Amino acid sequence: MANRVVITGLGVCAPNAIGLEAFTKALKEGKSGIRFDAQLRELQFGCQIAGEPQLTDEIISRYFAPLQLRGLNASGILYGVIAGTDAWKDAGLAINDNETPDWDCGIIFGTGILGVDKFRESIHLVDDKNVRRLGSTAVLQTMASGISAYLGGIFGCGNQVTTNSSACTTGTEGILMAYDRIASGKAQRILTGSCSDSGPYVWGGFDAMRILPRKFNDTPEQASRPMSANASGFVPGSGAGALVLESLESAKERGAKIYAEVLGGCVNSGGQRAGGSMTAPNSIAVQRCIEQALENSKIEKSEVDSINGHLTATAKDPVEIENWSAALNRKGADFPFINSFKGLLGHCLAASGSIESVGTVLQFKEQEIFGNVNCNEIHDKIGALVDASQIPRKTISKSPKIIAKASFGFGDVNACVIFKSFSD
């Protein structure tokens, strides 16, 4: 019998808010985190807007010692440590200052690419024949597992400390990796999450692919339009989300508050076959991922109350809706409520799955489904499958029991996790 797994802590460093309270309010009220980016204009990007967390020195100094900040030039590490520390504290866990690691606590914290600005700095020094000037943290800031290493050291974790990476699926995949480890009894508590760096060196490749919107440089808050008739590409974003997953037994023993239960899920790949490619999903695989996520969670298709989609605001949104509809065998007014937070956040890439999962789980606590923005005119193909009432354009009062969250990524990889409101 697998251990039951619950969520006991949340933390977030998002483009539209830093910290749980502000993030909840921002999602509720539809506060956008998408802004004009002068650096992108200077560099002549087509898309000159982005969703970037608004950090200040004061905020950073609350999470980092001066020594940790020496030469630190990796925005993903800033976001990840902020979100991770908040989730840890929110779960009521102490920072382990014993000499003995906490063998029952681990970290699974993903990223797509880490420390890009530090890497650029290093490349310049190396090319100038000045490798001796790199300093001691160039490696730590640019290794993919840098973020889990920073977090594992801060909290003194002695269980698995690792970083997963599966493009825009990363954050959602990490939740399922943490779930598996706790369900199988190999760990009691895992801090899971993901982060993504900011900046032109991360976002440039997407601009070159011409999949970012170019007509909203003067109206950034309107640029990200998931599910709408005039969606024209995803807005690049960055940040981090973090969740503490814990065995129900441990959570009860500690008297921890419980946000929701993780029932299970599925990760798979479309193998870049049957319409799947490096950049497009194989729909058969997406449907299979959703169906198996429900099967593994022992949930009927009819029981899903709400969906938080991947829904990036590209031409692929209607395909995603078709896949949900086919997998759940539901349409029209019978289709679950569905939302995408990308209208407010942009697409935070490797961080998207975890930031959006934090938002998804907050809906249980708030007993609300957070509204979609920039979607007054629903895309025809979506409207044909989903009744407009199921695409709330304003936050609505509703106590969901089952919410499905999915993320899909380059490389034709999928992840779907099933959250349930907690009851004993």
Add this chain to the structure above:
Amino acid sequence: MSTNERYTILKDIIKIYLPEDVAIEAVSEESHFINELNINSAHLVDIVLDVEDAFDIRLENEDMDQMQTVKDALQIIDNKLS
């Protein structure tokens, strides 16, 4: 710049690298960076870079090998600046 001024600048550099349980008052000229001040060898690499920046000098590999104590560091700085 007097030796005293150099010592003050050096102590300011060292300060940030001290572990929480070592106070700046514990630093003397005789202090051994690794054995007494508990500064790890990775951070010693960064102290060298900070010293280079502060005094506008360049430390070679052999200088770094010799730099065991605060006094060693001061000696190296003195030699470079003279």
